[in-house]
Amino acid sequence: MKSSFVVPADLDAVQRHPKAAKVGERMRMHNPLCYGCGEESAEGLHLQMFAGEDFEVTATMDVAARFEGGPGVIHGGVLSTAFDDVMGMIPLLIGPSAVTVHLEVDYQRPIPIGSQLQFTAKLLGRQRRKIYAEGIAHLGDPDEPVATGHAIFVTIDVREHFADHLANSRLADEYKARMSRP
Numbered sequence: 001m002k003s004s005f006v007v008p009a010d011l012d013a014v015q016r017h018p019k020a021a022k023v024g025e026r027m028r029m030h031n032p033l034c035y036g037c038g039e040e041s042a043e044g045l046h047l048q049m050f051a052g053e054d055f056e057v058t059a060t061m062d063v064a065a066r067f068e069g070g071p072g073v074i075h076g077g078v079l080s081t082a083f084d085d086v087m088g089m090i091p092l093l094i095g096p097s098a099v100t101v102h103l104e105v106d107y108q109r110p111i112p113i114g115s116q117l118q119f120t121a122k123l124l125g126r127q128r129r130k131i132y133a134e135g136i137a138h139l140g141d142p143d144e145p146v147a148t149g150h151a152i153f154v155t156i157d158v159r160e161h162f163a164d165h166l167a168n169s170r171l172a173d174e175y176k177a178r179m180s181r182p
């Protein structure tokens with residue numbers, strides 16, 4: 001499906017999930033091997049995510065030397081990965097697991113290797129299974145964004161969605177055990 005980012009006018013009411021991370025709390029890793037936020041992903045981005053007020057998430061990421069694209073600056077694909085993962089935490093504030101179906105990034109300024117990127121993401125709305133999110137990245141001043149992102153996530157049944165792929169994970173045994181629990 002080819003789509004563009006348009007938030008519909010007829011949105012559903014949303015509530016923060018009672019079990020969602022509290023304001024200021026580190027958000028749980030959905031998968032320790034996740035390339036974005038997983039602590040066990042040796043080459044990953046090691047994003048640190050925190051729950052904000054209402055439907056907001058903040059995150060930090062050290063722009064390591066391995067993320068270089070142009071000389072001395074971050075690779076654009078690395079930045080889009082970061083936006084995917086940071087905005088991907090928004091559905092967890094509402095409750096359901098969801099995966100990305102659409103991602104857009106606008107690159108506004110070069111981002112130096114050695115800097116620390118900060119992200120703020122927020123929910124724009126939900127319509128049925130679709131969750132619309134927006135994020136900005138900055139280097140210390142949120143009023144001076146270096147990039148912005150927009151994404152649509154679609155809620156999934158985790159067991160069904162990953163059933164055929166668990167065996168590919170380095171944590172296959174652990175996931176198979178977790179998924180087989182009622």
Ligand SMILES: CCCCCCCCCCCCCCCC(=O)SCCNC(=O)CCNC(=O)[C@H](O)C(C)(C)COP(=O)(O)OP(=O)(O)OC[C@H]1O[C@@H](n2cnc3c(N)ncnc32)[C@H](O)[C@@H]1OP(=O)(O)O
Nearest residue numbers: 001003030084085088097098099100101102128129154178
């Ligand atoms: C115990 C173990 C724990 C493990 C813990 C796991 C935690 C949970 C993982 C989190 C992970 C996060 C990590 C970062 C986020 C990724 O990077 S996720 C990875 C990249 N994304 C993917 O691989 C998704 C690939 N896509 C798909 O699998 C299928 O398209 C989906 C998402 C299952 C949807 O398919 P479907 O169920 O058949 O649904 P479908 O009817 O097509 O669409 C539903 C609705 O979405 C709309 N839609 C679908 N595609 C699009 C699109 N491209 N644009 C706009 N709208 C769309 C449809 O129009 C429809 O809307 P309405 O009819 O309600 O208006």
